[in-house]
Amino acid sequence: MSGLAILLLAAGASSRMAGRDKLSEEVDGQPLLSLMCRRAALTGLPVYVTVPSDAHPRTGLTGTATTVPVPDAAEGMAASIRRGIAALPANTEGVMIVPADMPDLETQDLMHVAAHFHGGDGPILRATSENGQAGHPVLFPKRSFDDLCELSGDQGARALLKRDKVQYIALPARHAITDLDTPEAWAAWRAANG
Template sequence: MSKIAILLLAAGASARMQGRDKLMEEIEGTPLLSLLYHRALQTGLPCYVAVPSQAHPRVAATGRAHVIPVPKAAEGMAASIRTGIAALPDTTEAVMILPCDMPELQTQDLLQLAAHFQGPDGPVLRATSSDGTPGHPVLFPRRCFPALGQISGDQGARNVLRSQEVQLVALPGQHAVTDLDTPEAWAHWRAGR
């Protein structure tokens, strides 16, 4: 499992947050980005964090992560994925791509997804909610890296997913699908806790 890298996507602009940075929103006194990074780190897998620049305030929330600046971050999620894939060591056999606006994902969820990895010829693994709704993270074997390195726009890796065998892995509750992109979503989620 140590050949699986976790790539945390933290280079987005938080465009729908009305001037706030969703990844720096605090949960129990800790910025969301820091919380997710530490949960990823506790898996024991190598962690990489795509950020807008080396000087961005988010870098301080990433601890000992391998920080990957994304010069074309304004393009959208694809730029973060392309840049992140290019920065991974040659020994990486798979990458678990994890958007950083998902506060319910736990260390055990990431380990559960990683445990289903079946090697270079195995399927792409995609986390779902407990009722089967597809979400994140998604684990791609190395054979997908060239295609991931060619994606563009803000659609993430959807086209790559369409071209691969995908195995769904259910995580507890809504862990795989709770993402907080707006102040209203944050307020609703906090009210429900």
């Protein structure tokens, strides 16, 4: 897994959370962002986390991760991806992009995807649910970095994923597709998870 890094996307506005910050929601006794940073760090890979600004409360939840401020975060996910890629060391051969609002993603899921990495010229790796529904994380080889730095808007890297070679990696249950953007989604997830 040498040359890999993890980029957690945590600069979004939580605009559908009715005034709450989804990344501060408690999971396993701690804020979700803290939990996700810890799970990422346990892979042994360097972890970078995009945040709205250095002064934002989320910055204090990132543990040992390197924070990457995204002053243009209002543009959408592309701004976070561009800033995150720009912050990576020059010797990075691949980056695993992980939205931080996915509480079912475990350390072993991240390691399972990383284990399939074929180097800086290999295919993009994309996690799927147990039944094949595409989700996250997505591991981009270095050859994709220039394209990632040209993204704009809130579509993330969808267009790149449609035109490039993608290898799908199945994760357990719904780990790759559970993202919680609304109070209702949080309530349903908590009800299902006791």
